[in-house]
Amino acid sequence: MPTNTYTALATTTLSSATATVTFSNIPATYRDLILEFNYKLDSSATAADSFLRFNADTGNNYNHVFMSGNASTTSSASGTRTYLETNVDDTSVFLRNQIQIFDYAQTNKHKSGLMTEGLASFSVWRRAFRWASTSAITSISITAADRLGSGTPDNFSAGSVFSIYGVIA
Amino acid sequence: MPLGLGFFATAGARAAIGPSFDLLETQVLSSTQATITFSSLSTYASTYQHLQIRMVARASRSGATTDPLIVRLNSTTQTYAHHLFGNGSSVGSGSIATSYSLLDAITGATAATDAFGAGVIDILDPFETTKNKTIRAFMGANTVVSLSSAFWNFTTAVSSIELSAFSATNFLVGSRFSLYGIKAA
Numbered sequence: 602m603p604t605n606t607y608t609a610l611a612t613t614t615l616s617s618a619t620a621t622v623t624f625s626n627i628p629a630t631y632r633d634l635i636l637e638f639n640y641k642l643d644s645s646a647t648a649a650d651s652f653l654r655f656n657a658d659t660g661n662n663y664n665h666v667f668m669s670g671n672a673s674t675t676s677s678a679s680g681t682r683t684y685l686e687t688n689v690d691d692t693s694v695f696l697r698n699q700i701q702i703f704d705y706a707q708t709n710k711h712k713s714g715l716m717t718e719g720l721a722s723f724s725v726w727r728r729a730f731r732w733a734s735t736s737a738i739t740s741i742s743i744t745a746a747d748r749l750g751s752g753t754p755d756n757f758s759a760g761s762v763f764s765i766y767g768v769i770a
Numbered sequence: 771m772p773l774g775l776g777f778f779a780t781a782g783a784r785a786a787i788g789p790s791f792d793l794l795e796t797q798v799l800s801s802t803q804a805t806i807t808f809s810s811l812s813t814y815a816s817t818y819q820h821l822q823i824r825m826v827a828r829a830s831r832s833g834a835t836t837d838p839l840i841v842r843l844n845s846t847t848q849t850y851a852h853h854l855f856g857n858g859s860s861v862g863s864g865s866i867a868t869s870y871s872l873l874d875a876i877t878g879a880t881a882a883t884d885a886f887g888a889g890v891i892d893i894l895d896p897f898e899t900t901k902n903k904t905i906r907a908f909m910g911a912n913t914v915v916s917l918s919s920a921f922w923n924f925t926t927a928v929s930s931i932e933l934s935a936f937s938a939t940n941f942l943v944g945s946r947f948s949l950y951g952i953k954a955a
Binding site: 633667669701703704710711713715727728769 | 789791792793796825826855856857859861882885886887909912915917944946950
């Protein structure tokens with residue numbers, strides 16, 4: 602018997618500039634999580650970015666590989682960091698990102714994910730990632746930053762929307 | 771609470787009407803297995819326009835951190851696929867014309883312990899008998915991220931989907947394959 606599968610868990614729409622958005626107490630009811638962001642920073646930045654952390658883990662446990670392309674060149678890089686990087690625009694353009702996290706509550710594997718990103722002004726990105734932990738994900742934080750944690754903190758602009766969905770399997 | 775104005779997570783696009791994204795089947799491996807088969811798909815033909823597979827998988831391919839994934843429709847040949855991939859240092863593309871669709875990638879035996887590759891595979895209009903079939907995939911494992919597009923050169927309705935590792939090894943315990951149906955408006 603087919604089962605309706607895709608459930609909205611929470612949406613946060615910012616009414617004022619905010620540095621960090623957190624989804625907490627995520628139930629283990631679902632198999633996958635899908636995050637949808639429509640967001641931008643509230644000020645011009647030298648290197649606009651945002652970053653995710655699962656369960657407030659600040660360890661060097663976030664592996665990623667991306668490929669990107671703009672009007673003339675392509676790029677790919679990989680690495681391990683203390684956060685999961687996502688793109689965000691520092692212009693007037695709201696950027697749409699989708700982040701899929703697979704088997705997020707399963708404790709027999711690391712957490713794998715896929716990310717669809719784009720910088721409206723100049724590039725398109727795809728990213729795969731792995732959080733090297735077998736812990737179930739119970740919270741996800743998304744933080745605005747210039748230069749990713751080593752530079753000037755920033756805020757997400759009012760009007761930015763952050764949604765989380767659960768997918769049954 | 772079911773999502774009223776639905777989104778569904780495709781390899782690239784989204785948005786649909788109503789609660790239109792349904793779980794059909796899931797296989798979670800409790801022992802190693804060489805091939806995953808979703809069969810008797812014709813039972814879904816009257817209800818769904820598209821199919822989607824969401825998966826995490828790891829193969830036992832020795833000496834490799836990744837392993838391509840093979841997709842076969844109706845156990846037949848004549849499939850053509852193209853790939854765009856990033857490998858951590860550069861972006862490349864390639865094609866294959868053979869008896870299966872080859873998608874990059876799931877993890878292999880030398881990937882980090884407990885690491886699995888993830889993928890979303892869309893089979894578009896699988897039950898339409900007036901057009902050939904298109905597969906698109908977004909996958910990632912270890913230091914590979916890829917987009918794939920495959921063309922199945924038949925107008926026959928899809929009745930089965932087979933997944934296997936390119937290395938002809940097994941999927942490992944914990945690998946998970948879920949099949950979803952997506953309704954048309």
